[in-house]
Amino acid sequence: MTTKRLFPLLAASLLLASCALLPPSPSQNRAVLSLLDQANNQITAGQLDQAGASLERAMRIEPLNPALWQELAQVRIAQGRYQQAENMAAKSNALAEGNRSMREKNWRLIAEARRNQGDDKGAQAALDRASGK
Amino acid sequence: MQATGLRPSKRLLIKIVLAGLLLAASYTLYLDFAVRERFEGKRWELPAKVYARPLELYPGLKLTVTEMNAELTLLGYRETASPEEPGSYCWNNRTLDLVSRPFPFGDGFQESLSLRILFSGDRVQRLSDRTSKKPLPLVRLDPALIGGIYPDKKEDRVLVKLDQVSDPVLDALIAVEDRRFFSHCGIDLRGIGRAIVATSTGDSVQGGSTLTQQLVKNFYLSAERTLQRKLTEMVMALLLELHYDKLEILETYLNEVYLGQDGDRSINGFGLASRFFFAKPVSQLDLHEAALLVGMLKGPSYYNPRSNPQRALQRRNLVLRVMADEAFITEGMLIAAQAEPLGVVERQSRGTSPYPAFLNLVHRQLRQDYRDEDLRSEGLQIFTTFDPRVQRAAERALSRRLPQLEKARGIQPNSLQGALLVTSTQNAEVQAVVGGRDPRFEGFNRALDARRPIGSLIKPIIYLTALQYPERYTLMTRLDDSPLVLQQPGTKDWAPENYDQKFHGEVTLLESLSNSYNVSTVRLGLKLGVSKVMSNLKQFGLAREVPEYASSMLGATPLSPLEVTQIYQTIASGGFNAPLKAIREILTAEGKPLQRYPLVVEQVVEGAPTYLVTVAMQEVVRRGTASNLGSYLPSALEVAGKTGTTDNFRDSWFAGITGDHLAVAWVGRDDNQPTSLTGASGAMSVWGTMMADLNPEPLILPEPENVEQIWVDPVSGLRSGAGCRDAIKLPFVTGSAPTEFAPCSRPSVGKSIKGWFERIFDR
Numbered sequence: 054m055t056t057k058r059l060f061p062l063l064a065a066s067l068l069l070a071s072c073a074l075l076p077p078s079p080s081q082n083r084a085v086l087s088l089l090d091q092a093n094n095q096i097t098a099g100q101l102d103q104a105g106a107s108l109e110r111a112m113r114i115e116p117l118n119p120a121l122w123q124e125l126a127q128v129r130i131a132q133g134r135y136q137q138a139e140n141m142a143a144k145s146n147a148l149a150e151g152n153r154s155m156r157e158k159n160w161r162l163i164a165e166a167r168r169n170q171g172d173d174k175g176a177q178a179a180l181d182r183a184s185g186k
Numbered sequence: 187m188q189a190t191g192l193r194p195s196k197r198l199l200i201k202i203v204l205a206g207l208l209l210a211a212s213y214t215l216y217l218d219f220a221v222r223e224r225f226e227g228k229r230w231e232l233p234a235k236v237y238a239r240p241l242e243l244y245p246g247l248k249l250t251v252t253e254m255n256a257e258l259t260l261l262g263y264r265e266t267a268s269p270e271e272p273g274s275y276c277w278n279n280r281t282l283d284l285v286s287r288p289f290p291f292g293d294g295f296q297e298s299l300s301l302r303i304l305f306s307g308d309r310v311q312r313l314s315d316r317t318s319k320k321p322l323p324l325v326r327l328d329p330a331l332i333g334g335i336y337p338d339k340k341e342d343r344v345l346v347k348l349d350q351v352s353d354p355v356l357d358a359l360i361a362v363e364d365r366r367f368f369s370h371c372g373i374d375l376r377g378i379g380r381a382i383v384a385t386s387t388g389d390s391v392q393g394g395s396t397l398t399q400q401l402v403k404n405f406y407l408s409a410e411r412t413l414q415r416k417l418t419e420m421v422m423a424l425l426l427e428l429h430y431d432k433l434e435i436l437e438t439y440l441n442e443v444y445l446g447q448d449g450d451r452s453i454n455g456f457g458l459a460s461r462f463f464f465a466k467p468v469s470q471l472d473l474h475e476a477a478l479l480v481g482m483l484k485g486p487s488y489y490n491p492r493s494n495p496q497r498a499l500q501r502r503n504l505v506l507r508v509m510a511d512e513a514f515i516t517e518g519m520l521i522a523a524q525a526e527p528l529g530v531v532e533r534q535s536r537g538t539s540p541y542p543a544f545l546n547l548v549h550r551q552l553r554q555d556y557r558d559e560d561l562r563s564e565g566l567q568i569f570t571t572f573d574p575r576v577q578r579a580a581e582r583a584l585s586r587r588l589p590q591l592e593k594a595r596g597i598q599p600n601s602l603q604g605a606l607l608v609t610s611t612q613n614a615e616v617q618a619v620v621g622g623r624d625p626r627f628e629g630f631n632r633a634l635d636a637r638r639p640i641g642s643l644i645k646p647i648i649y650l651t652a653l654q655y656p657e658r659y660t661l662m663t664r665l666d667d668s669p670l671v672l673q674q675p676g677t678k679d680w681a682p683e684n685y686d687q688k689f690h691g692e693v694t695l696l697e698s699l700s701n702s703y704n705v706s707t708v709r710l711g712l713k714l715g716v717s718k719v720m721s722n723l724k725q726f727g728l729a730r731e732v733p734e735y736a737s738s739m740l741g742a743t744p745l746s747p748l749e750v751t752q753i754y755q756t757i758a759s760g761g762f763n764a765p766l767k768a769i770r771e772i773l774t775a776e777g778k779p780l781q782r783y784p785l786v787v788e789q790v791v792e793g794a795p796t797y798l799v800t801v802a803m804q805e806v807v808r809r810g811t812a813s814n815l816g817s818y819l820p821s822a823l824e825v826a827g828k829t830g831t832t833d834n835f836r837d838s839w840f841a842g843i844t845g846d847h848l849a850v851a852w853v854g855r856d857d858n859q860p861t862s863l864t865g866a867s868g869a870m871s872v873w874g875t876m877m878a879d880l881n882p883e884p885l886i887l888p889e890p891e892n893v894e895q896i897w898v899d900p901v902s903g904l905r906s907g908a909g910c911r912d913a914i915k916l917p918f919v920t921g922s923a924p925t926e927f928a929p930c931s932r933p934s935v936g937k938s939i940k941g942w943f944e945r946i947f948d949r
Contacts, residue, residue: 084244084324102782103293106771109613109785110242116612116846117888125785140762140787147760147793148888156891 079120085111092124101132119148119155126162135166142166157183214421221425224405229438232565232775233334233342236539236548238572239770240291240329243303245321247310248881251280253575254305260330260574261287262465262531272298273466280305283316289328290777292569301325308881332572333539335549337562340450344457345565345775348437350469354476355456356436357514362480362505364397365512367436372398372427373420398423401439445479446486453486463491465531473519474526477505491530499528542628543621544572547748547768550634555781565775570768571615573608576847576880580606580618581625583876588623588853591871595862602861604853604872605632607751611848613785614755614764630856637744638837638854641830641865642702642811644723644741646757646799648711649699651722653795656919661696661798662903667706672736682708682740685831694903696916699802700810702829704740711739725790727752727763741830751850754841757803757826758848760888761796762787793890794919800826800843800887801917812840814866818874823884825877829865836860838868845883849873889917896923904928 080086088111095104108125115121126141142159149155160183168176241257243249258265258275263284266274275284282303289296300316313322334342360367366374378394395403402422407415426435446453446462453462456479460468464475471479481501482489491498503524510520539545548570552561560566588602608618621631630636652659667690672680682704684690690703698706711719716734723732729752732743745753748766756763764787772781803826806812811829819825823844830839838853838861853868855861861868889895897913899906903924906913910930 082244082246084242084246087323102779102784105784106293106782112613112785113610113615114242114244116610117886137786140789143789144760144762144787147762147789147890150888 079124080111080115080118082115085115085118085121088114089121089124092128096128096131101128104128105132117148119145119152119159122148123155123159123162126159126166130162130166130169133169135169139163139166157185214425217418217422218425220406221402221422222429225426225430225438228563229405230343230345230441231337231339231341231563232345233336234552234561234564234566234568235331236333236335236545236568236570237329238332238570238574240289241327242324243301243310243313243327244324245310245313248308249305249310249575250308251277251282251305254282254303256578257327257330257574258284260332261328262330262461262533263287264465264531269300271466271470286325287328290773291326292771292773292777292779292782296326296328299325329569330574332541332570332574333545334451335545335552335561335568336451339452341452341454342448342458343441343453343455344461345441345455346437346457346468348433348440350467351440351456352469352471352476354473355440355468355471355480358477358480358505358509359397359440361509361512361514363400363483364395367397368432370396370398372396372423372425395419396423397439398426398435401435401442402426404442404444405438443483444486445482446490462533463530465533472523472526472529473515474502474506474523475529477509477523478502478528478530481505491528492533495528495530502528540626541572541577541619543619543625543631543633544570544577544616544768546621546631547616547619547634551768552772566780567773567775567777568769569771569773571610571617571770572768573617576608577618577620579876579879580608580620580849582879583872584620584851585623585625587872587875591853591863591868595867597862601855602853602863602868603632603856604851604869605636605747606849606851606872606876607633607747608847608849608876609751609755609758609766611755611758611843611846614759614766614787615770616766616768617847632852633747635746636852636854637746637749638839638852638858639742639832640745640750641741641832641837641839642704643750643754643828643830643839643841644719644739644743645699645702645707646803646828647722647726647753648707648714648719648739649695649802650757650791650795650799651714651719652695652710653798653919654791656794656922659695660918660922660924661694661802661916662898662900662924663695664692664903665695665698665703665706666709667691667693667698667703670705670709672708672712674736680736694900696802696805696900699799700805700808702806702811708736708739712736722791723753725763726756727765727790741832747850747852750839750841750852751848754843754848754850756790757796757800758843759787760800761789761791761793763790764788794893797887797890797893798917798919800885803828803843804885807842811866812842812870815842815870815874818871818878819882823882824886826885827870827873829870831864834860835862835864838863838870839865840869840873842870842873842877843885844877845885847877847880847882849876851876892920893917894920894923898924899928902928906930 079089088107092104092107095107105125105128108121112121122141122145126138126145129138129141142162146156146159160179164176164179167179264274266276269276269283269285272285272287275282284301286299286301288298302314302316303310304312313325314320315322374396399419402419406422407419441455444452444454445459453459456468459479460466460471478491478498489498489501506520506523509515510517584604584606588604592599592602603622606620609616619633621633669689670682684704689705693703693706716736716738720732720734720738728749735742752766755766767783769783774780804824807815807825807827812827815825825842825844827840827842836854836858841850851869851873853863853872895915896918897906897908897915900912900914905924905927907930
């Protein structure tokens with residue numbers, strides 16, 4: 054095999070490898086991405102209510118995107134609204150289908166929400182689900 | 187009493203004068219108090235303003251050119267050759283140039299943007315900034331005002347500050363109504379004299395009252411015309427000027443005056459009048475527009491530019507003439523302004539709202555958190571979930587389909603009524619409410635208040651309850667549809683029947699739901715326990731206690747379309763209950779966030795049984811009682827639905843779920859008489875007509891973790907394989923699928939297929 058023929062193959066495999074390392078984009082829709090950006094800026098600025106509202110705007114565009122429900126679960130945790138955090142993460146799980154890393158993170162969020170509500174046993178059960186036990 | 191002889195009459199006179207002075211002084215003090223109290227306090231009761239959802243534009247959004255135009259009309263945007271002012275637009279083929287209006291949203295101020303929007307097919311293709319030419323990912327337009335919650339007087343106004351009022355308005359007002367406003371002390375003696383002369387010569391342009399007096403008259407006094415009232419008016423005008431400066435009086439005047447009528451709602455103040463007649467803020471009014479509004483003060487209905495354009499034009503031009511005479515404008519400006527057309531925007535009378543049924547729901551949800559008097563006076567800004575595009579489709583479907591049904595089936599004209607509710611499936615936002623065949627009617631709202639037996643709409647709840655026990659029930663479980671007689675002491679025997687008046691022996695659970703068999707359903711419900719099913723109904727969001735009868739298993743329980751929607755919402759969102767929401771956020775009159783209604787969800791039933799019952803409801807549409815939905819919508823949408831028909835065809839129901847909408851339709855008569863319509867022929871045809879208009883997303887169900895897809899033989903309910911004849915793939919909770927295999931018959935063999943049992947005996 055000549056290097057000429059090898060080069061495209063090499064390039065392709067490098068590209069594939071770098072794709073695999075990058076975290077998957079939470080959406081293909083630029084409107085949704087811009088709202089996610091906005092929500093993140095609002096979280097940084099401590100405007101959690103507004104961040105929640107921005108995420109809800111994004112969810113009106115992509116209601117079945119589990120990443121958005123997960124983001125909202127994280128905002129609810131930051132707001133100390135643990136019951137809703139748990140519910141949002143459960144909803145994200147319901148939409149996640151085969152996305153294992155999404156599910157794992159949701160179970161960790163559920164564990165955190167439960168621990169904050171004093172439910173240590175429930176938190177441990179959620180952590181077990183997160184680690185696939 | 188002892189008289190002092192000579193001068194009793196003089197003493198009496200002094201007493202009378204003193205008493206009179208005292209009386210006058212205390213009356214003045216009283217007036218002074220009255221003047222200040224009203225001016226210091228809240229000057230107006232401001233109705234709550236109710237807004238539709240703001241339209242979010244982004245590339246890929248499903249939105250036709252027609253729908254965009256309808257939104258622009260609702261927003262009152264103006265079509266112009268080259269849009270530069272906020273609130274104007276222009277089309278070039280399928281490209282829309284638009285200057286958006288600025289809007290103070292709860293999460294920040296939205297500046298006006300100059301946009302170019304390219305439409306392609308039924309979608310927005312590209313969105314860019316006309317100035318920088320850069321593409322934009324997302325733009326939120328200002329929300330349309332869809333109604334108000336009014337004080338009893340139904341006065342409406344949009345308050346403006348003096349510095350927001352364009353100069354021509356002030357110039358015209360001073361020139362025509364009160365030339366010496368800035369120099370007099372509340373009353374204008376020269377003006378009064380001049381008015382008397384002018385009136386006697388029949389050349390009256392200006393009344394004798396100053397702006398201050400006019401304000402006093404509007405603000406504090408009744409409409410009677412007596413000398414005493416005129417004197418009181420003058421005293422109060424003097425007092426007002428004593429306490430407050432000219433600019434504040436002028437600003438109050440501009441906000442107070444009556445300028446027109448819209449149904450039973452009165453248009454007050456220049457802020458609202460400017461929007462009502464010209465669809466723009468008062469800061470943008472041009473000279474000729476300002477002159478028209480000021481001219482109308484003399485007689486808002488006599489000079490109404492919509493009903494009396496010729497009169498209004500003459501009056502406007504007279505006002506312009508006076509402005510030129512008083513040197514507020516040059517002769518050149520006068521000629522140019524007089525040449526302008528009236529420029530009033532077309533607008534249908536709306537009254538308090540064009541969408542009374544939706545407003546009704548908003549008002550009801552608001553009353554849970556607010557006092558009614560605050561809603562009617564504090565000027566709250568209410569941002570709702572109302573989607574005008576969805577509402578239009580819903581209204582059109584109901585008001586077109588009902589007369590068609592009457593005609594096609596020989597039903598008495600105008601006897602059918604209906605209701606329709608549409609929500610978004612995942613976040614439970616109510617997008618549209620239609621309360622009857624005349625959507626403008628402000629009375630009885632059937633969507634919220636008509637409680638009717640729901641018939642077979644109860645069945646998915648019963649089957650879902652069964653499917654919560656995967657070890658006992660799967661979609662292939664066989665149910666008994668043979669004759670049944672229920673005997674209960676104290677009541678008559680009850681023998682439920684099927685719609686086709688036949689019994690079907692053994693049927694699968696899937697078949698029983700998709701064909702809506704009654705007898706097998708009653709048996710199933712009784713086996714599960716009526717109270718178990720009814721408690722699930724509550725779990726799913728029914729907020730009321732309902733009695734538990736065996737007949738509840740066939741939907742004898744009367745519910746409103748809104749209650750049915752709440753219950754089906756939980757199915758549509760995969761087992762998560764979310765309270766139906768019509769309000770997103772409330773701001774104060776000043777734009778400060780007051781209350782947010784964030785999305786709230788709660789998982790009330792596991793994903794798997796909900797998933798299974800939704801798949802069965804897709805079968806209802808594919809092959810069952812709702813199969814005729816295929817004549818309205820492509821089958822690829824995989825709609826999940828359920829029909830409902832009650833005794834003697836009194837109520838016709840359909841509840842259906844697409845990828846983005848849940849909608850519940852009811853058709854029946856107000857006097858509860860039979861209609862001859864089934865759920866499919868009545869309500870479903872309304873539902874289908876509306877959905878076809880909405881171009882919905884296909885229903886693609888996310889598969890729960892603990893569900894597997896297994897090939898089965900639908901007749902025997904036994905396990906089968908991919909290549910076997912008639913085999914279908916169905917979801918089962920992991921481990922619950924049948925383990926016994928049916929013999930596989932290859933379709934290529936081509937011989938007639940018999941039931942598996944028959945085949946056993948054949949062998």
